[in-house]
Amino acid sequence: MSSGWEIRMSNSKGIPYYFNAVSKQSSWDAPSELSEDQIKSLPGSQHLSGGSSGGAGTITASHLLVKHKDSRRPSSWKETNITRTKEEATDILREYQAQVGNSREKFEELASVHSDCSSHSQRGNLGPFSKGQMQKPFEDAAFALQVGEFSDIISTESGVHIILRTA
Numbered sequence: 001m002s003s004g005w006e007i008r009m010s011n012s013k014g015i016p017y018y019f020n021a022v023s024k025q026s027s028w029d030a031p032s033e034l035s036e037d038q039i040k041s042l043p044g045s046q047h048l049s050g051g052s053s054g055g056a057g058t059i060t061a062s063h064l065l066v067k068h069k070d071s072r073r074p075s076s077w078k079e080t081n082i083t084r085t086k087e088e089a090t091d092i093l094r095e096y097q098a099q100v101g102n103s104r105e106k107f108e109e110l111a112s113v114h115s116d117c118s119s120h121s122q123r124g125n126l127g128p129f130s131k132g133q134m135q136k137p138f139e140d141a142a143f144a145l146q147v148g149e150f151s152d153i154i155s156t157e158s159g160v161h162i163i164l165r166t167a
């Protein structure tokens, strides 16, 4: 459950500060109740200078999502009521994975037509994101990729995904 804390950039001072969207508190100093790792994972952590390699920055990625009946929201632009099992969804995604090989063009073509995420309309592109914004299994897989690299099939509460890191 999110603590409500996020990191924002002070335009007047040009340095980051901590803001809690729930309590409306703001502080120049990190909230004492948060650990180092929690702070690095806060939304807006890209405003923190330094930090571990890649951990404090944003990355850009695209994905192809196949939902199943146990997905958090078993519905999509393609299908109002998704009834396939997780196993069937995984088999479908394995087939796409085989067709994609290492081709970004093929991946974007399949994501546009088959992804159960609204990002299908942007060839699967999710845009830039930092740690603390996406579901953890997705974040862990995406931040482990080099630019241009595909993930293996990963599972989140939304369904099963293949990720391509693009920046």
Ligand SMILES: O=C(CCc1ccccc1)N[C@H](Cc1nc2ccccc2[nH]1)C(=O)O
Pocket (backbone or CB within 6 Å): 063, 065, 073, 116, 117, 118, 119, 125, 126, 127, 134, 135, 138, 156, 158
């Ligand atoms: O949450 C969204 C929108 C994601 C998005 C971000 C940025 C640009 C375009 C779309 N769509 C969900 C499916 C979904 N679950 C996800 C979990 C992790 C990453 C992307 C995901 N997409 C859904 O449609 O149920």
